[in-house]
Amino acid sequence: MAAESVFTWAAPPIKFGPGAVDEIGYDVAQLGVRRVLVLTDPGVAATGLPERVVETLRSAGLEAGLFADVHVEPTDVSVKAAIAYAQESDWDGFVAVGGGSSIDTAKAVNLLTSYPADLLDYVNKPIGKGLAPQGPVKPLVAVPTTAGTGAECTAVCIMDFLDLKVKTGISHPRLRPVLAVVDPQVTLSLPPGVTAATGFDILCHALESYTARPYDDYDRKKPEERVAYCGANPISDIWIENTLPMLARSFRTAYSKGDDVAARTDMLQAALFAGMGFGNAGVHIPHACAYPIAGRVPSGYHPADYPADEAMVPHGQAVVLTAPAAFRHTYASNPSRHLRAAQLLDPSVDGPEEDRLPEAIRRLMRDTNSPNGLAAVGYTESDIDDFVDGALKQQRLLTIAPMPVDADVLGAVFRESLTLW
Template sequence: MSIRIAPTKATRAINLLRAVQNHPPTCPCHSNPSHHHNHRPSLASANASLSPRQLTRRLATPMDHSQQKEYAFEMAASSIRFGPGCTKEVGMDVKNIGAKRVMVVTDGVVNKLTAMKQVREALDAEGVDFQVYTGCRVEPKDSSIKEAIAVAKPYQPDLFLAVGGGSVIDTAKLMNLYTCFPEADFLDFVNAPLGKGLPITKPLKPLIAIPTTAGTGSETTGTAIFDLVSKRAKTGVAHRVLKPTLGICDPLNTRTMPSAVAASSGLDVLCHSLESWTAIPFNERVPRPSNPILRPAYQGANPISDIFSLQALRSTVKYLPRAVHDPDDFEAQSEMLLAATLAGVGFGNAGVHLCHGMSYPISGQNPNYKHSGYEVDYPIIPHGVSVAVTAPAVFKFTAASNPERHLAAAECFGVDVSNVKKESAGEVLSEALAAFLEKLGDQPRGLKALGFGSEHIDDLVEGTMPQKRVLMLAPNLDETNEDVEREQLRGLFEEAMSY
């Protein structure tokens, strides 16, 4: 007669752990990390041959997180209210939060529009004390951010209210941050290596964001971007506590966008969705944080961000041309505002990669280009233009990492991919992007159209190299060898000179 010994709780737990580790998720992207660069042995394969005692000992051994892949992802997004006319509710929101002193942040153009008129009326109706700052710069510089912070500090608001595009919302985020950390040096929280990249250790004041453009998704993200003039590149601060408490997305507020602004803003949505959809999976990112507070806002593609990113891509392809070509197409404008917010949730957690990493020196090293349709008195390459101009080259380069995902993206542009070979995925998506940009109209067809030449490539590469926060999520980019990485970036900039 045989006697069966009941397993102990520890043995059952170890068996369950093994079962989970040895049966990866069924999602075609996340279950096949070999589609992406920097493939390393999985935790499952490393542990499969160990006895229960050996596995218990390994799990109890202090871990060198710097060499371990990530194993978890977090989803963080602002509360969002969406609907035509909901701007009028903001006074009640402020009162419900209990705020007594409000810093309203906007720019000189938006300050004259209906959105700001409604904000003033809503705050007055609730008897809220508020001060309006109108000095925000489109595509902000570190100097304009510091000027805004200097205004906020003595006022000591208990709530910030941003009304405008991504530049305004990002400025308000940083006003909030440095008002709550008055003794901090400006570079303390700026992304490393351009700044110190220190973690933000306490909550900030509430921030309500009312977007008047349909592009950045800043109303739902913990990211604020600006031009660090001394380094001739864009950078910023990224942390979950920067997220607005509430994003009020009122489609009536985007009806005032000029066609050029609608196009550029929409191209930002396009690249947000494409880059977050094709970023390396969250469980391929290294290092694993030793403390949850150190987990970056940009984590890599994950099953939840995928849903938002892909839907935003589909909507952008469908509605952006309509929104640009017909200023009275309210349905298209509304759908683009919704797409911008969806993409914000997607990339705000998954992250972006090469289009954005390369865009920062493109904007920061502007040879003297001024995009038509922008009411500014200085040279400007709008953010959406700077990201989209490299997109055909970028996605041709990244496609080998995961052809299925790139073909799925091409399908969103209406391409029949049923008979396309995997090795052609990059070329197919690149051609679809180029055709889409051409049909959109008035878009520079490469870096040459912005005034860049081969003599600028070295500086553009060096301006991209410090953007580690996004480059670490780029498929196929070799971050283990800086010389190889530079050559890869050089090739991408050369390819992006014209399309």
């Protein structure tokens, strides 16, 4: 086939700034909907913000309901429960209030209530059938309360499949929210541990999309075959070039001084910018590795500032644990990109060129008290074969890597990630 000559890029309209969330009733009313379901998780519900959103919607003349049982790091079981709840009534639209867990759950609820089917029918191949939605879905407005996932901009929803012990999801342009309402004030109460984990999700979104296989390195696709993740492209690159400096100046401050409005604003903008970058270019090895890491958590690991009643490796943490090793392996595919990313993230980093980006990541991890590799969260060498098997199932992501990725490469990345410093 001929080389691809077309790339696609899309993002929702955005409303950004302090007080933006208080205008959501007006914004949703403009979408022509009448009955709206707000989805959130118990932790965010406890802050009172989702109920505030419900009241704002009602003040605008809309009927609004609230589902507050979204599972943090959603599973196929929790997503099906949310879908079942939503199917008990007829909703014209949805509002997701929370981190990526709430926004991704709302995307799945929107899809499955618009076009009911078995969840696996829509899940990415080879785990599911990878079917496309049969038509447009209902309006979904996203209100992020963490600075990390960029889910308010993306066309993917991710979840753990418990029996399969792997994390994967659904990807289609129709899942993208129709509006992102981004208010820095709602993130001021985020604790340090959550700030760090979600911040590393931003970082890896930015670095993976910036170093992704270029869009014109693929075989030419028919219009109906083009997917949401099309590879590194000029527009996504612009957003990432602006994301990394914000992380460099504000990540550590947001972690240590959570009430710093300027730092929180930077982090939310960085999440948004990275979302507009990776939501079109895609992510690759660290995310593919993260899904099996998060899917089979050691029973004794409880990350700081997350719910203490269950073991988990938060998504952003799972991603960054293999990032230093992954970028060491991808360096040769495009040295100038890796060096540019390292310079934007930490201009003071030096040493061997292939280790500059990994070292910039490690410095940030150390400064935010992040786990020192897979061993620090309870994994051992004996887990690597299962990790490799799980990561190999993420072909949707591995095809975006700037180099061929097989079991040997993944095994090396996981082994090098057992201890990072």
